[in-house]
Amino acid sequence: MNLNENHFQIFGIPASFEVDAVALEKRYRELQREVHPDRFAGASHAEQRVSMQLATRVNEAYQTLRSPLMRAGYLLQLHGVDPEFETNTTMPAEFLAGEMERRERLEEAVAAVDWERLIALSADLRTEQDALLGRIERQLEAQQWGEAAATLRQLKFLEKFGEEIGAAEEKLES
Amino acid sequence: MALLQISEPGQSAAPHEQRLAVGIDLGTTNSLVATVRNGIAVVLNDHEGQGLLPSIVRYLRDGRVVVGREAEREQVRDPKNTIVSVKRFMGRGLKDVTHVENSPYDFVDSPGMVQLRTVAGVKSPVEVSAEILKALRARAEDSLFGNESGELAGAVITVPAYFDDAQRQATKDAGKLAGLNVLRLLNEPTAAAIAYGLDNAAEGIYAVYDLGGGTFDISILKLSKGVFEVLATNGDAALGGDDFDQRLFCWVGERAKLAPLSAEDTRALLVKSRVAKEFLTVHAEARVSGALASGEVVDVTVTQKEFQDMTRPLVAKTLAPTRKALRDAGLDTADVKGVVMVGGATRMPHVQQAVAEHFRQTPLTNLDPDKVVALGAAIQANVLAGNRRAGDDWLLLDVIPLSLGVETMGGLVERVIPRNSTLPVAGAQEFTTFKDGQTAMSIHVVQGERELVADCRSLAKFELRGIPPMAAGAARIRVTFQVDADGLLGVSAREATTGVKAAVAVKPSYGLTDAEITQMLKESFDHARDDVQLRVLKEQQVEGERMLSAVESALREDPDLVSPEEGSALRGELDALKKTLSCNDHRTIRSAIERVNRATEAFAGRRMDRAVKRALAGRKVESL
Numbered sequence: 001m002n003l004n005e006n007h008f009q010i011f012g013i014p015a016s017f018e019v020d021a022v023a024l025e026k027r028y029r030e031l032q033r034e035v036h037p038d039r040f041a042g043a044s045h046a047e048q049r050v051s052m053q054l055a056t057r058v059n060e061a062y063q064t065l066r067s068p069l070m071r072a073g074y075l076l077q078l079h080g081v082d083p084e085f086e087t088n089t090t091m092p093a094e095f096l097a098g099e100m101e102r103r104e105r106l107e108e109a110v111a112a113v114d115w116e117r118l119i120a121l122s123a124d125l126r127t128e129q130d131a132l133l134g135r136i137e138r139q140l141e142a143q144q145w146g147e148a149a150a151t152l153r154q155l156k157f158l159e160k161f162g163e164e165i166g167a168a169e170e171k172l173e174s
Numbered sequence: 175m176a177l178l179q180i181s182e183p184g185q186s187a188a189p190h191e192q193r194l195a196v197g198i199d200l201g202t203t204n205s206l207v208a209t210v211r212n213g214i215a216v217v218l219n220d221h222e223g224q225g226l227l228p229s230i231v232r233y234l235r236d237g238r239v240v241v242g243r244e245a246e247r248e249q250v251r252d253p254k255n256t257i258v259s260v261k262r263f264m265g266r267g268l269k270d271v272t273h274v275e276n277s278p279y280d281f282v283d284s285p286g287m288v289q290l291r292t293v294a295g296v297k298s299p300v301e302v303s304a305e306i307l308k309a310l311r312a313r314a315e316d317s318l319f320g321n322e323s324g325e326l327a328g329a330v331i332t333v334p335a336y337f338d339d340a341q342r343q344a345t346k347d348a349g350k351l352a353g354l355n356v357l358r359l360l361n362e363p364t365a366a367a368i369a370y371g372l373d374n375a376a377e378g379i380y381a382v383y384d385l386g387g388g389t390f391d392i393s394i395l396k397l398s399k400g401v402f403e404v405l406a407t408n409g410d411a412a413l414g415g416d417d418f419d420q421r422l423f424c425w426v427g428e429r430a431k432l433a434p435l436s437a438e439d440t441r442a443l444l445v446k447s448r449v450a451k452e453f454l455t456v457h458a459e460a461r462v463s464g465a466l467a468s469g470e471v472v473d474v475t476v477t478q479k480e481f482q483d484m485t486r487p488l489v490a491k492t493l494a495p496t497r498k499a500l501r502d503a504g505l506d507t508a509d510v511k512g513v514v515m516v517g518g519a520t521r522m523p524h525v526q527q528a529v530a531e532h533f534r535q536t537p538l539t540n541l542d543p544d545k546v547v548a549l550g551a552a553i554q555a556n557v558l559a560g561n562r563r564a565g566d567d568w569l570l571l572d573v574i575p576l577s578l579g580v581e582t583m584g585g586l587v588e589r590v591i592p593r594n595s596t597l598p599v600a601g602a603q604e605f606t607t608f609k610d611g612q613t614a615m616s617i618h619v620v621q622g623e624r625e626l627v628a629d630c631r632s633l634a635k636f637e638l639r640g641i642p643p644m645a646a647g648a649a650r651i652r653v654t655f656q657v658d659a660d661g662l663l664g665v666s667a668r669e670a671t672t673g674v675k676a677a678v679a680v681k682p683s684y685g686l687t688d689a690e691i692t693q694m695l696k697e698s699f700d701h702a703r704d705d706v707q708l709r710v711l712k713e714q715q716v717e718g719e720r721m722l723s724a725v726e727s728a729l730r731e732d733p734d735l736v737s738p739e740e741g742s743a744l745r746g747e748l749d750a751l752k753k754t755l756s757c758n759d760h761r762t763i764r765s766a767i768e769r770v771n772r773a774t775e776a777f778a779g780r781r782m783d784r785a786v787k788r789a790l791a792g793r794k795v796e797s798l
Contacts, residue, residue, distance in 0.1 A: 029399075029401055029569065031786060032569055032571065033567070033569050034782075034785040034786050034788065035782060035785065035786060036569060036570075036571075036659075037598060037658065037659040038358070038554075038557070038558060038569070038570060038659065041328075041357050041358065041558035041559070041560070042193075042558070042559065042560045042720065042724060043724050043728075043778075044721055044724045044725055044728075044770070044771060044774055044778065045721075045771050046771050046772075046774045046775045046777075046778040047724070047728070047774075047778040047781070047782070049778075050775075050778045050779050050782045051782065052598050052656070052658055052659070054782055054786070055598050055659075056598045056599060056600045056656065059595070059596045059597075059598065059599055060599070060600070062596075063595070063596070166501060169501075170497070170498065170501070173494070173497055
């Protein structure tokens with residue numbers, strides 16, 4: 001393992017969207033057992049430094065690979081495609097209309113302190129996310145990078161909405 | 175049948191090679207030291223058989239310092255010079271300190287950390303904490319070495335999981351000041367989980383609810399096959415048993431219609447409030463009574479119900495962080511298999527009840543909540559000191575409790591490392607210049623979850639110098655933030671287009687500079703009539719020995735990873751280092767250590783590479 005390998009290489013798995021989560025976690029632990037700084041508390045400074053760098057790298061790779069969103073973004077990046085999260089805000093009209101409606105439902109649920117509607121909203125969101133993840137998997141496999149990037153932007157949008165639901169729940173609880 | 179033990183490379187098996195290390199719980203109210211003896215973690219007692227050392231330090235006019243029970247006895251008579259709960263001030267400015275009005279101290283508002291004026295001079299919380307650590311170190315050395323001379327291999331010191339970088343740095347500084355080799359800062363709930371998990375062979379999701387004297391932590395951990403993985407942590411670094419005392423103290427004051435009290439009376443009444451609080455844990459009512467210095471007599475009875483009602487908001491305050499931690503972990507209370515209670519304040523029945531209601535299960539209280547943290551720290555210290563035995567294959571993965579960010583335009587925070595990232599972790603941010611030919615810029619690092627810089631904790635202001643002069647916006651300065659396994663931040667910067675490394679001048683907002691530590695060390699040793707030069711020399715010699723044995727054992731394990739030329743160069747540096755060890759100039763030893771370090775860098779990388787390949791191939795030495 002060296003610092004120039006990509007995340008997939010570090011974990012010794014093929015660079016594809018499909019990843020076995022259980023195997024990934026197992027491998028993560030095997031890797032950390034070897035490189036974690038706790039294993040080098042008595043070692044030379046040079047070894048301690050290398051250990052910290054490698055353990056940091058293993059953590060970064062794991063965080064990226066375990067999250068479908070980050071994994072998709074990383075695959076695009078490996079193929080030289082910029083998902084343009086900041087600059088490209090065009091979304092299909094249909095998607096945007098659906099999102100506007102979702103936001104309104106959130107505001108209403110918060111105003112009415114209606115937990116059941118909040119929970120239903122979360123479940124809806126998850127269904128939508130799963131559908132988009134299925135789509136992006138097909139697009140990535142077919143190497144349709146531009147289309148995959150567009151799906152990823154929508155997924156990012158949904159992720160932010162998920163955070164808003166979380167923030168709303170927190171507010172209602174306090 | 176006796177089995178032959180074969181140790182993995184890097185692990186020592188021979189018992190005579192056991193290096194003695196300790197775990198220290200540096201608590202708000204009490205501190206403890208523990209070690210692993212014959213494979214069992216034990217708390218080390220003082221001469222009177224007491225494990226708990228009250229975290230109280232008294233400074234006397236003649237320069238003597240008294241720590242623990244002896245200081246506790248004098249706290250009412252001499253409140254200004256007897257410092258209790260100093261942990262609340264670690265890494266904190268005066269404006270962050272709660273209950274200032276009820277604190278009898280003479281605070282000095284200095285830049286960075288608040289200081290306390292005593293008869294022995296102005297003391298920083300780091301110095302006060304170092305006195306507690308010194309007392310524990312002396313107790314450990316006494317108990318482990320007796321009259322023989324010996325040196326502790328190192329110590330693991332615990333900190334609240336929710337401590338930020340400034341508070342952690344202050345704790346590590348205190349350890350250094352006490353002459354300890356700080357192997358690791360360990361989060362208190364994680365330490366408790368180690369002690370609990372290893373004892374009970376626990377598997378699954380566990381919550382550790384840790385309400386100490388001055389801090390509250392909640393950690394959500396996943397325990398499986400010897401891996402302790404912290405999924406999320408949250409808390410309140412200024413909420414603990416002390417606040418319950420304060421609440422009762424105020425209530426008694428109102429009941430007895432007391433005028434503002436003197437420092438002595440304040441301390442006396444606070445102590446009585448604390449005793450009453452503890453009494454109410456098992457009794458229906460308690461009496462707070464006594465005569466004040468003013469001649470006034472206080473005699474108030476408080477029932478358990480009254481006490482619980484007045485402190486219920488404090489208990490409720492622990493539940494919001496608990497919910498947040500679960501949400502961050504992506505879990506629900508139903509996923510939690512067990513709730514481990516830690517900290518003396520969890521003895522209060524209404525705390526236990528609130529936790530039980532929240533998690534819908536009876537919390538686990540079978541471990542002594544006062545001792546479990548020190549025991550966990552001792553187990554970790556033992557392993558870090560190199561006493562890992564076959565079967566001690568567990569791994570600890572902890573997280574950073576609060577997000578790290580940098581200040582951007584308009585006083586906003588740009589997040590660089592999100593909270594609950596597994597340690598060690600790094601994050602990078604690119605900056606550019608806004609003026610032609612600009613060669614320096616300043617970067618402000620903050621920690622916290624709020625969007626405005628003003629609402630977060632200022633950790634450091636960095637000056638980047640030596641940026642190659644270019645047109646405005648052309649330079650690409652990549653600043654890397656590295657957080658190590660202690661949760662401590664380091665920063666480096668590089669100009670990307672030219673590769674020029676920008677110099678980073680660190681001006682910590684709260685921590686101590688190296689020069690300040692050196693100065694403090696010097697003063698404290700002067701005072702103890704110790705020779706600071708001798709101490710530094712000794713440290714370098716120990717470090718040199720450690721280095722020699724680490725590199726030599728690495729060479730024995732992987733001789734094929736060094737080319738003949740590299741090997742002979744390395745051996746040359748090792749011999750040179752060996753020769754310097756008997757000299758009495760610490761600088762010579764230090765530079766020899768540095769040369770060995772440089773010579774061994776590439777070798778270290780290759781060794782790590784081999785270890786990783788072994789892990790990937792799933793062929794570990796023990797399974798061959």
